[in-house]
Amino acid sequence: MSETQQVTPKRCAVYCRVSSDERLDQTFNSIDAQREAGAAFIASQRAEGWEQVEDNYEDPGYTGGNMDRPGLKRLLQDIQDGKIDIVVVYKIDRLSRSLADFAKMIQLFDRYKASFSSVTQQINSATSMGRLMLNVLLSFAQFEREVTGERIRDKFAASKRKGMWMGGQVPMGYCVDNRKLVVVPEEAQVVRQIFDSFVATRSTTLMVKQLVEQGITSKNGKPLSKQALYTILHNRLYMGDIGHKGDFYPGQHEALIDQSQWDRVQEIMAQNSRDRARDTFGQKCRHGFLLRGMMFTADGDLYLPMATRKTSGKLYRYYVVNKNQKMGAGTVEFANLPAAGIEKSVMEKVLEVLRSGQMVHKCWEQVCSLNPKLTEPEAMVLFFKNTAGIWDQLATQAKQDIVRTLIKRITVAPEGLHVDWRFEAWGALIGLPPKNLAGYEQLEYDLRELEIA
DSSP: OOGGGGGOEEEEEEEEEEEEOOTTTSSSSSHHHHHHHHHHHHHHHGGTTEEOSSOOEEEOOOOOOOOOHHHHHHHHHHHHHOOOSEEEEEEHHHHOOOHHHHHHHHHHHHHTOEEEEEEETTEEESSEEEEEHHHHHHHHHHHHHHHHHHHHHHHHHHHHHHTTOOOSSSOOEEEEEETEEOOOOHHHHHHHHHHHHHHHOOOHHHHHHHHHTTOOOOOTSBBBHHHHHHHTOOOOGGGGGEEEETTTEOSSSOSSHHHHHHHHHHHHHHHHHHHHHHHBBBGGGGGGGTTTTEEEESSSSSSSEEEEEOOTTTTEEEEEEEHHHHHHHSSOOOOOEEHHHHHHHOOOOOOOOHHOOOOHHHHHHHTTOOOOOOOOHHHHHHHHHHHHHHHGGSSSHHHHHHHHHHHHEEEETEEEEEEOOGGGGGGGGGGGOOOOOOOOOHHHHHHHHHOOO
């Protein structure tokens, strides 16, 4: 063959995948077989210029139903980097069992001038006939996957109707023996104690403290939180039922509580829910918390917003430490903070920055990094001062938008508040459109005068 007739070398990568990780520890497994078959196929095409790359792209124990696979991600990235010309697999379903995912891959192959070939099916995506056969075979692969999924779901539902345990997180009070739930006496006693204590105290907060004092923990050795107790108290499995998509069937396992105990607990929780709905505003009032999600203790625990209206009709707003909320008051030595006082202190710091303009000049380079249209710090200083001038007229949401743009994090320490400013984002504040605020028309006019978009 003359030099003018020499074929162009084609860099080939072998991709291997197997869904189950069983038998992967054997001396020679499915991944090894796929790898050797791919290498032999590339060697047979040496006359066409095919050369195998040194790297291996393998996904042992990963499903073909999605693209969330480390080996595949690395393969696609190398294709985009121009390192691979041909992808070789044992069968096309090793690459994907999803027609939509496969179409995305083929588009990426075309974009970066790569092709695809199967060892056992003699298909090459470089030809139109090869593409047609790929789509036909992949359609059958996806059909097989969907039928298999339906069969598994039907079997799962039928087993649940028979009261069988079908896996998942093993609830406290039980262990799994031969795919059946078996009572663990020590844990079962704790579960019964939880139901009895709730009937007696009507308070998960008190129960958390009692359980901590008694050294009682969850299956993983962690203290039982209020949320964990609610999960136990709402779990019909302890009454001997197995649930599936909102329906419940008599289970094959032993119940830990009887129907009367279950009914008493549910009645108390329903009453507590009505009381909380009457006394606590919950989600509806959270928009009034200016520092929601921004305030932390010195140990890094988040302060949560809480609001309660007493029988007198007066509304009380607080920021409560996350651990104290989950595990009961006093879990950590950080007191609840009245929202009005802490918000006032933070607002004073914000208004000080808005009015002075010194921070803008000090951090001008960081401010400009996000908004290069800003040319003079005086423009932002004037904007800040105008905003401070109409601060009291701003709606709560507008204030919160401004605070979140100015401040990154607030730390509550024994010596006072520490504010981490978001200097690099201050330039975006000029484009922030506060809603429902009086006097904003004048602020817009000032901005137009300064020619700041």
